[in-house]
Each structure stands twice: as C-alpha cells, then as structure tokens.
Amino acid sequence: MEYSAGKISQPGHRRIASRAASSFNSNFQNLGRALVAGLLIFLSAGLVAVKAEANSAPANRLDWFREARFGLFIHWGVYSQIGREEWARELLQIPWAEYQKYARSFNPVNYNPREWVRLAREAGVRYIVITSKHHDGFCLYDSAFTENDSLGARIKRDLIGELVQACREQGLPIGFYYSIMDWYHPDYLPRRGWEKDRPAGGADFRRYVSYMKSQLQELVLKYQPAILWFDGEWEHKNEDYDAVGIGQMLRQLKPDIIINDRLFNRAPGLGDFGTPENYVPATGWRNEDGSLRLWEVCMTMNFNGWGYNHFETEFRNGPQLIRQLIEIASKGGNFLLNIGPRPDGTIQPEFVERLKQIGAWLKVNGEAIYGSEPSVFEKLPFFGRCTVRGNRLYVHIMGWPQDKRIVLPGLKNKVQRAFLLASGQKLEYSRKGNDLVIRLPEEPLDRVATVAVIEVEGRPQAEPYRIRAGTDGRLELPVSLAEIKSQMGQRAYLDYFYRTTMLTNWQNVNDFPEWEFELSRGGKFEVLASYAWQWGGKSGFVVEVDDRAVLRGESEPSPSIYFPASHSLGRVELTAGKHVLRFKITSIANNNALKLEKVVLRPVAGSQ
Template sequence: MTTQAPAQTFSVPDKWQWFTESRYGLFIHWGPYAQFGRGEQVLFREHMNQAEYADAASAWNPERFDPELWADTARKAGFKYACFTTRHHDGYCMWDSAYTDYSSAKQAPKRDFVREYIEAFRKAGLRVGLYYSWIDWRLPAYFDGPEKDPEGWAKAKEYLHNQVKELLTNYGQIDHFFFDGVWPRNADDLGSVELLEEMRKLQPNILINNRLGYSEQHDGYRADGGIGAGDSDTLGDFGTPEHLIVVDRKRLWESCQVTTWRLWSHVFGERWRPADYLLDMLVECAEKGGAHGGNLLLNVGPTADGQFPPEFVERAEAIGRWLDVHGEAIYGSDGGAITEFITRGRQTTRGNNLYLIIRFWDGRPTLRLADLATRVKGVTLLTTGQTLGFAQQGDELVIDGLPQEAPSRLFPVIRVECEGPPEANAWGKQRLWEGDPHRVAEWARAQRGTSVYRDGQER
C-alpha cells in the first residue's frame, strides 16, 4: 500500500533550512562497547558485570581512529551532516568532561573524541550533531527516581544537565542534538523543558529532537503519566522514527536507520543491507518529506579500533556516486508522490521538475505516466543526460527512447520538466485503499459496464 501524505502547513525557520536541504545524515554509534562486537547495549542486554565492563571500557584504546578519514568518507558518500554518540547508555563519555573521570580523555585513550570528530567534520564542510543518552545504567538513582531517592535523583539530574550544557559550551556551533533513552523517567522528572531553554541560550540555532520525555504540562495527561513515553508530542524540533519511515506532521523529521539488519554499533558477524535497499530508504524519506523534513539518518558502527567497516564504506560510496549524478532529485527536494507510481518506483519534485526514480527497470522503450495535469516541456534521462522523446495527451504522458539495459546499477532517474510545479489530476491525487470510492465505481462503469460478465453487460 502507498499513500500520499497530506500537505504540511507549518513553516520552517530560515536557520533550519539547511536540514530540509540536506536530506541525508550519518549516525555514528561508537564507544567502548564496540570491542565486544555485540551491539551498543551489550552491558544491559547480556546482564554483564558492571565492574568488569568498566575495567574493559577504561582500557579501551582505539589507536586507528582517524576523524579526518571518517569525514572524507562521509563527504564522498554524499552525507551533509553527522551525529556522533557522545555518551550512550553505558555511561562512558567520549569527551573531556569535568563531571566524571569515566571518559576517553581521562582513561586509556587520553583523547577528546568529540572534539576531534567536530573539528574534522566541520573542516570537511559537514554540519555536526551530538547524541546524548539520558539513561545511565551505572546510576541507581536514575531508576529509583525522585520519589524513591530524591537526593540521589537531584544529583543525577544535575549531572545530566551539566554534561549537556558542557557539550554545547566547549565545542563551538552544534547544529543538531539527539537525546535518547528517557525510560523510565518523563520530561517533568528530567526537567527537560528547563534544559531546552538553557540549550537554546547557549546555541540559538540548534535543532533538538523529540526524545525529551512526555510532559503533563506540555503534552497533556496520559494514563501512564508519561512513563515509558520517550517521545514528546509537542517538545523538540524534529521527530525521530526509528527503524521506520513515518511522517511527523507536527515538525521536521528524520528516520534513523541501520545499515545492518538490526544493531547500531559494530557487531561481529552482523548481516549487511545492500546499497539499493539503503538508497531506497533515502528516496522514500525524500518522497514523503516535502519541504518540511523527511531526512534519513543512516548509521555506521565503527570497529573497536576506530575504523569504518569496509562493508559500510562500499555501500555508502556507491550511494555517494549515485548522488553525484542524481543529487538534484534528493537534496532540497520538495517531496513527491505526485501521481500513483509504486508499480515503477518513487517520485520526488523540485521546483518545476518531477523526478521519476525507477526501482524496477523493465527494459521496454516506453513508459506511461498517468494523471499528470501539468504540461511538460522536456524529459531527460538524468542518469546519462540523454534527451527523451515524449507525447502528452490530456493527463497522460508517454515517454519513449528508453534503453533496454538499465543505465545504472542503482536506480535510474528520469527528470520531467514541467511548465509549472507538477500537479496531478483529481484521480492522481488519490491512492489505492483511500480517497473517494465512487471514483472507482465511475471508472469501472464508464469503461466496461456493471455486470460480472467479461463484457460488463447485464444479461
């Protein structure tokens, strides 16, 4: 089933236009958990010994970490921004924090990985984002909460707030901030509304995600009081559907997705999704996003010694080469799904151009596009630059001169230049399983009749 997202009515401030123009960001999950090779949550999921884990984390020393190589790879792959895990749920800090010695700066590496990442990615011309986990599996007070341990909770909350403000004070401009791990607390426990105000004072242009906890004051009452409800309906500048591509109609959004089958940090023996699958997620985000978000934040889990896995690099650079040719269909695009197109692929638009992104190349010389109401000026096979012939009668466009062999190992793209912003007729604006059912009745009645017999005639 495919649906056409209703138009979004909110406006995007100029300071955040970079986000909608980017469409494609790199998520980096990296920390001492990488040395176990079983995911970023191995401490909890395997119920490991906390002290033994801390010893291993403190001894971890990734000597092959080269942030400039990371940034160069990200740039070649077509990413426009990145988000780096400063501290995950295990509590280990990847920067020189004044509030703990459990960090890369104080333990074996003696390096501030956050600073090195930020400087390298800025130098490469990429926007920078930081991930920070509310939850810390080392701290009993986080789970006991303010009612059971008010003194311990106050201390834990102060630690969280101080670290966030530290990250936004010591490293220059931060464009993007990704909170995670609210459970079992809520926004009122965490004081996330107050923290947001402090964050915006420190970084007026920052984009902050919606994983801030549910607040009775801002989101209204929920039967569970917001416990376990990590995403706020109203707080935060962008939504973060995880492992899903779902439109957030209230604000900007980005889908965070793995390049492997499931886990975020480096895993020994994990299975990798193919490049066309990853590219399709990017195209789907652009198609559904419109001018108000619809980004893909695609993850990599570097190895314990600090390298991007070769499987990731191969796939990311293949997508980067595709974007070198077809990037105008993605970056700064205005959404798509102008007409029903799922039998061929996906659509995006930009200005007066409609882009037909062909997932299924059938080798036939012609392609028929129904229900396009806007007049067409020209058609180009963007993949090769070849001008294609076309004929338009009413709302039907027939494109000809297509090669038998697909001109790209990934998705070929056809650019349809229109006389104005592409628009569909009434039929094209509706989809299967939705819209006015009477239109289907009229279509069947007008073209074949009303009966169950082959010719549609009543007997």
Template sequence: MKTNRVFCAAALLLALSACGPVSDTKTPDPRLDWWREARFGLFIHWGLYAVPGGEWNGETRYGEWIRSTARIPLETYDEFVHAFNPVHFDAEEWVSAALEAGMRYMVITTKHHDGFCLFDSKFTDFDIMSTPFQRDIMAELSEVARGRGLRLGWYHSIMDWHHPDYLPRRDWEDDRTADGADFTRYVAYLRNQVTELLTGYGNVDIMWFDGEWENTWKPACGRALYDLCLDLQPSVIVNNRVGGGRSGMEGMTRDGRYSGDFGTPEQQIPAAGLSGVDWETCMTMNNHWGYNKHDHNHKSAAELIRILADIVSKGGNFLLNVGPRPDGRFPKASVDRLREIGEWMKVNGDAVYGTQAGPFANLEWGRCTQKALDSGGTRLFLHVFDWPGDRKLRVPGIFNSPLRAVLMAAPGQALTVFRDEDAIVIELPRRAPDARNSVVALDIQGRPDISEPPVFRADHSIFIDHMDVEIVTDRENVDIHYTLDGSVPTADSPSADGPVRLEKTMTLTARLFREGKAVSGPASAEYRKVKPRPALIARGLRRGIGYEYYEGDWDRLPDFDRLEPVKQGTLDDFGFGPRDREEYFSFRYTGFIRIPRDGVYTFFTDSDDGSSLTIGPKLVVDNDGLHGLTEKSGTIALARGIHPIMAGFFEKTGHDELTVSIQGPGLKKQPIPRKMLYTNR
C-alpha cells in the same frame, strides 16, 4: 536507541510499497533551513560496547545495549575502559567517508545509555580520558568537520546505567541498590554535560537525544532541557526525543505537550510521509547500531540508495548508521556501501539535496522528488527502480505540459516526451544507466497539477449483510465512474453519484473522467462478504480475565505453551499488577469476551514492547517485536454472544505499557470494558 532491532527485508518492502502525496509545506524556521536542504546524514554509534564486539559468554547477538541485555555487572563493564584504545581513529577519515558518500551532516554518540563519554567531561571520570587513548573524540571531530564543511551533531543519552543517581535501576541489578539515589542530582549532571557539549566545541548544529522513555523523565524535564540547548546555542536544532511522548519506533510525538524540532522514526519509513512535519528516519546498515563483529546481515548499496530516495520522496531526512570497530576504523562492509552510495550521489545528488516530497500517491516504477524552478516551472526527479520493458515511462494523473526530460546520467541528451490520456510518457533507452535507481529529470510548466485516483471510504474491507462505499475526490469538474468486476472503468461505466452498495464480495474499481476522457489512473479495492464467527455456549463464567505471568528475555512474544508460568490467576483487566519485576517479563491473558450484537469489530493493542490479540483461533492483532509505544489493529466479524479471547504481551527493557481496545456497532473506540470480560477460572 531503545534496543537492538532487526530490520527485516519484509519490513523494508512494506515501507517501500507506498508513497503518499505529502504536503511539504513546513513552518518557516531559519534554524532548520540547512537541515531541510541536506537530506542525508551519517549516524555513528561508538563507545565501550565496541570492545566485546557484540559477543558475551558465547552469545553473539548483542550491540550497544550489551551491558543491559547481557546483564554485565557494572564493575565488569568498567573494565572495558582499560581495553578501549582506538589507535586507528582518524577524524579526517571519518569526515571524508561521510562527505564522499554525499552526506551533509554527522551525528555521533557523545554518551550512550551505558553512561560512557567519548569527550573530556569534568563531571565524570567515566570518559575517554580514562582510557589508554586519552584523546577527546569530540574535539578532534568538531575541528575537522568544521574545516571541511560537514555539519555536526551530538547524540546524548538521557538514560544512564552508570550514574549512581539515575533511576530506575535495571531490575536484574541485585547488587546496585537505589538507596540514596537522587534523580534531581542526575538531572543536574545531565544538564552540566549538555552545557559542556554546547560551550566547549564551537558551533554545534544538532542535539540528538535518546533514552527518554523511562517514567522518571517527565515532559517538564524535556522542555527545560530543550530551552537550555537554545539558550546556549540559539541556532542548534533538537530532536523530539528530548522529551517523552514519542509514539514507538514510528518516532513521532503524540501530542503538543513535548519539545523538539523534528521527529525520529527508527528503522522504518512512514508509509505515506508526514505532511507539514520535519522528520528524519534513522536506520542501521545491518541489525545493530553498535559494532557487532558477527553481524554480516547488511543491506545492499542498492537497498540503501532506494531507501534514501523513498525517504526524501516523502519529505524526510535519512540518518544512516555506522558502528565503528574498537580500533577506530569503520567496518569494511560499511565503507564499501558508503562508497557506492557516494558514486550514485555524484550523478544524482540534485535529485536529493534541497528537494521536496513528490506530488504522487503511488508510482509503480519508483519514487519522485521535486524542486521549484526560477522560471515558475517545476523539475520532477523520477527515481526509476523498475525499468519499463517497453521503454515507456508513464507518469500518471498529471495535467501539466511537459517541457523537457533528460536522464541525470546523460543530461545532454533530451528524451522524447508525449501525452497519453492522463499521463506524461517518456521514451527511455533500452537499458537503465543504473539498475539501482536511474533518475529522469522532467521539467513541467507551473506547479504540479496532479489528479490522484479517487479514494474509497468504508468502515472495513469486510461486511456481513451489505456495505455502502463512498468514492470521493478533491478534484473539481470531474466525474467518477466505477466497475464491480475489477475491470478498468470507461466513460460508459456506471457513475458514482452517491455511495455504492455492495451485497456480495466485489472488486470495486474507480477512475476520474473529464469531458469523457480519463484524467486519473484507476483505484481498486476488494470488499468481502463474510459470515460472523459463531458464539460459544458457555456456562459458569464470571467477570474477569485469566492471566499467566512469565519471566525471561525475549525479542518477540514467546511460545507460551512451552513455558511454565511463574504465577497465574484472575485480573479485572489487562494489567501488570502481579509482576515481580519492571523488565524481562511477559503475560498471557485468556478468557472470554461478550459481544453485544452481530457485526464487524476492530480490536487494538497499544503496547511497549510487543503484543498480540486472538479471538478464537484467529490472530486479529499482531503487534509483536521490540518497539516503543505502538498501536496496531485488526478486524473480525463476530456473532452476538461469548467468544474466546487471548492477549499476549512481553516487556524487555525500558518503558512498559499495554492497552487493549475495541470498536464496533454501538461501541466507540475504548479500552475493552471490564463488564465485557469473563473467565471460567
């Protein structure tokens, strides 16, 4: 993992707020068949970092990155080898915990970024055999997992802070020179260890790489390592972190130059799924991947059950993490949650295993997964998070005839089903059998024939003079009717035969009709008429952007006004040229931007780690926090002329990058041209 990242409740609610109608048609690949069926797996982060339990010099915020984030010298960290003695480790218990939770596979760290190996490697002494424990964890787990029918994968870090030939060094390691280091020798070491893992432990189902983002690891290295894995075990599947190109914590590869079989969103769920792509969300139960004895901020079992349903409803897999204690036991909070999830899976597992993404763009009450039936029909699994007070569960915009509906918790009791306009309605009992997620199995004739609400196409949600909004649908033989006051359209409402022109703030609502009857739910959006932010009268400006450079350790953008810059001056653009280190630094860029004409402009920051962009007093782009290369954007109406601009950026560890772009009237999306930037310094 890139670093400790807090997954807050707000982010979870945002991820759960959208459900896309995802095409789950993927390229056939027999290697992936079992993985696509499994849907749910256990991630384990374990190693020397469990010994301090997240605490160092009175600070309690650390996890598996503790050697780097706490800046522990190598010689000091090596002492953990003598303290790592997990006498309570029991492979049977770990495998049983996964299976009883309904998990079909397990992925465990063979080596994390600290370089310590949980297996017996002949290429290093920095491994489990140098500890008092002296038992090969991988050997014991592989034997038990194989015997119990649990698929097994190896996490293996490309980054290695311990090996003398790995580059780059951490910038705080003043006592470790890079003189004599040879990265090609390190690559040979890495390949030797991967060979050990794929030849010494029987069949391995997954190679799960990480730590690929530093600039020494090139795409060609990733392709060669991917090929090595398949040469050694042709049936193994490999994640996309084997090579560069991962787009931040969204976890998907940006273009086709890179290798890997599936994407790896981290601590997040793609809002609308990922059509035709294999992907797996990996997520912590609390705020850390590795064991932190002070971290009690656990997601509830109910949250985790709903997260599982959300991910599977969008066509993904869920890899849920546990960070074992240094004595080899799972923390009680993790055990309790795995047990609760397992109880739910015993009743509702068929709504998870082997299912495909649901066909609905949005369901107000929950999520949907589906399976094709041998009869030619389809079983829709309706995951009900919010039990309807009137006991009527509406499944909107579906043309298929319903055949039968039952609760998974009471499969022998058929529920009453009827049609109401575009919806299938199911009458439910007064109380939900499971307040966390009650699943209704609805059988329908044929493959799902879904009529989603129409879609609005507009450049922005704000405008200055007027705006034309297109209302479109991929349905045939339907009419689109709309209203401008937020009311639900009827067949007598105006017909959208072309773009709808808006000249003042309006709430546009549209719905599909066929032969005068509604055949979709309504779609609604507000479009606001705004005044452009006035320009400044500024004199004495010259080309460039002012900068202030800072050094420190942050997880979010600092309050620059409370800091003293290390240096300051003027640059041509948003560059890092003045920095004195590769990590643990920040920049604030301040100046002015010349806007060519009145209009609505979109600004973008694409950064690793966090960034922001402000025009005048308005925060336009919030791309803050610890993450890989991630782009976010925002819009603002600006008058022609000079406007204040401020961009913030910070880098903790790993790769660093910042691109600030603009798009607007007469300007295609591009990095802000130098000729548009000014300073009064």
C-alpha cells in the same frame, strides 16, 4: 562503588581546571556547581552574546537540515570491545564494576577522525551525528563532570573534539547523540532489574538531572554542535527531567541549535523533527492535524544493533539503501544511516563498501535528492519515486518497464522538456487524458534508479490519484501501488525481478502492504494473490478488508523464488465505495515469507 545520599566514593570524580586534580573526590552536586561556575567564567564573553540572542532564533535555522537529506549516524563506545552491539551491558547483564574494566581499557589506536569525515564526504553525507554518551554513561569526550570518559580511558584523547575539528576542516556539520538514560551514574533511576550490586538507596534523580544539564551545557559551549539528538527518554515523563527547561536552556546557549523530538518523549509537535526508527513511514511524518512535519529516519545498515557487532551476518545491500534514501526524500524526510565502528577505531569493509556505493550514485544524481521537496504524486503506477526541486520533477525509475513507458498520473502542468539526468538524453512524451506518458530508452542507465527529469511551467501539481477497477470490473492491486506499513524493525522492501516488482525480504509480521481503492459497483469478487514461493514449508497469511479478516491461507509453491504464480484465495462481497485492503503475514517459514507481486479482485459473473 559505595555511595550514600549525595556522596560518591570512587576513583577520581573529577578535575575542574586540570587533570592534575584527578584525585579529587566529591559528590556530583558540588562538583557540578564548581564546574559550571568555572565554565561560565571561562566562556563569559561568548555566553553573554548568546543570551542576548536567545529570544531571536534565526527563522531559517532549519533550512540547511531540511535540504541536507542524508546524514551519517555513528554509534561508538566501549561496548564495541564486547562486539555485541551498544546494549551489551543490559543484554549480557554485565555488572557495573566489570563493565568499567572495558571503560578503562578502551584504546582505539587506529581512530582517524579525518579519515571518517573523508569517507562521509565520499558517501555524499551532508551531516554527522555521533554518540557523545550512550545508555552506558561513557562519554566519548573530555567531560569535566565525570571520570567515565575517553580521557579516563586508556586512549586518553578527546575523541569527540577531534571529530568536531575534522568536520569543521572539511565543512561538515556535526551533531551529538545524548542518552537521557544512564546506567553508570549513581543517581540515575531506575536501576536495571537484574542489578544486584547497585542498590538504589540514597540515589536522587534530581541530582542526575542537574548532572545532565551540566553536561549538555558543556557540550554546547565547548563544541557548538549543530544538532542535539536525544534518546533513552522512555523511562521518564517530560516533567521528571525538565525537558522543557532543558530545551529552553539549549536555545539560550545556541539559538540555532536543532533538537529532536525525543527530548520531549516524542510528543507530537515538540522538538524540531520527528525520529522514526528503522522503518520508513508510509506517508511521511505527520502532525496531529495531518500536515507534514520535519522528520528523519534513523536506520542501521545491518540488522542486529547500532553499535559494532562482531558476529553480524546480515546487512542491507547498497541498492536497497539507495532506494530507501530516494523513498525517504520523496516523502519529505532525511535519512540518517548508521555505522558502528570497531573498537580500534576503524570502520568495517561492509559499511565502507555500501557508503561508497551510495556516494557514487549521489555523485551522478545528487541534484534529485539534496534540497528536494516531496513528490506531488500520491501514487505512481510503476516501481519508482518522485522528488521535486523548483519546476523540475525528478522521477526515480527503479524497475525498467517492459513496454519502455512510464505514466505520470494527473500532472496538471504544461511540460517544457524531459531528459535523463545522468546523460542529458532527451525523452519523448505525450498526453493521454490527464496523464503524461514518457517514452524511455531500451535500457536503464542505472538499474538501481535511473532519474528522468521533467521540466514544467510553474510549480508542479498533480490530481489526486485513485485506484479504481477497469471497465470489466477487475481491480489490480500491485505492490508498487501499496503503502508499505511497518513499525520499528522493518525488513520488507520492494525490488524488481526482471519482469515485475515484488515485496521481498518479508521477515517481519509487522510489515504489510495496504491499498485504498474505490469500487463503482458492489458485488462478489474472487480474490487472487500473485506471489513467488519456493522455500519449503508454508507461510500463513490473512487478507483484511476494512479492518476485518475476510480470507486466510498458506503459501503455495511457484515456478521459482523469483517467478510468481497466481493463486485463488476465495471470495468476498464488497459494496460500492471506498475500501482498504491489507495483505498480512501471520507466520513465516524458513525465516522468509512469500514474495508478493499483486492482489487481484475479479468480479464473479452475475453478482454485479
């Protein structure tokens, strides 16, 4: 490709009203102006109506999104042919001209959008978000602003348009992912550091912003998406690409459109919802004042990339995904679960199997997820979560307790009845102080998560929960009472191992449990950790109290990889009052750290 300031010379940049004009060559700026004029004439009646409503966006426009709780993310494009995920061009440093061969040869002959939507419906999904344009700049739709799209590829079909039609036929809202970053467009800056065949001389980022605005107008006017899901913003500041102006333009075009926070560089309070990626925030997504905001976890089903990875061997299992959906809903968020279809347009069996597992669970228990509100309990003293709808508490029990009882701490409301959601079986209950004790049957209905429903008088309320020592001064900190802190790339999660709950799949040093507790008396304590470890080698760990490392150690073997043993780590001296304890991994042996059951603080005789 050759270009000078404002001029592009490459095949077919692009028709305005017809494919017959494919030999037309001009610069993006002039073409964009002509196309926008054509679009506005063609859609003038609808656009005038939209502008009239621009300043009166529906007050309830976010309600459907808040109630949906579960969405399907689809990362698909020419990179699927390479089979090394969506960042393939960057990761493999593929030259521009060479990558365009994949763009022209893209031919997903087995793509069946109605089948995709049918699978999404079977999975219990309530909306879809698909990549309209990823970082490589290739568009899955018929764009009048570039030849680098699905109509310019071998398939010569409007892949997005067909999916939009299938979604509307089956009553499923659809949104579009759109990358601000663009490795194809000659005016996008900066270039990749390794690119030698694309000098930046003559590039004008302002022209790229005009191109981006034109494409966004095109997407909204042509397909009327429910969501615009931005990404790839981190190379620029908001003012560089007129983020606020773009947001205003989109609202004028479609007053009820929902826009994520990445258009605005994920700045707190901007955008309609926050987007934590590949991890679940410990206490949900918060505004600067601490209040809960609308948020959505986007997460891959596999561990290595968002787009199709032919060489992938690691996948989150069905039970783990169901429990993550429950956890996210219990904290007031949505779960946007990703798949990366294959280059022929089919979806690999690992994804299909897991989606159907989730759908089967939701078919029985969906009432506890869709339209639910966050838990009223700060903590639950067992492996489980709680969601709320109206005067109903939905208690998701993920580990069946040995004594067949669960305790709901500090529930203020009078109970009307309790029963299992799946069967309607009545449950006995009683009060113990401020707590509600529920008696369970001998066996769970579903070992992944059995849902008990507690109907109460009025809106459910609960007293704040505090972790405190027993009368003997001993303090137990089970992982089920911890907040699991993480960053992008969370691997660790809780699981139930016959008798007990442990933190497992601990492969990332950025994942760690954290407990906030209160001591009525200070003194010296022996610190014990109960964990399972039998992988060979040793994993290092550190115990921090109030942001200070107090003990370090290495893993010791237990009876089995599923059966924990208790180990003394040393002693600490703590004052009376509130403290925060963290158990962190510092090194990992054999790609897996220990399985942690609990940390115990045992008072040293005579020190209190």
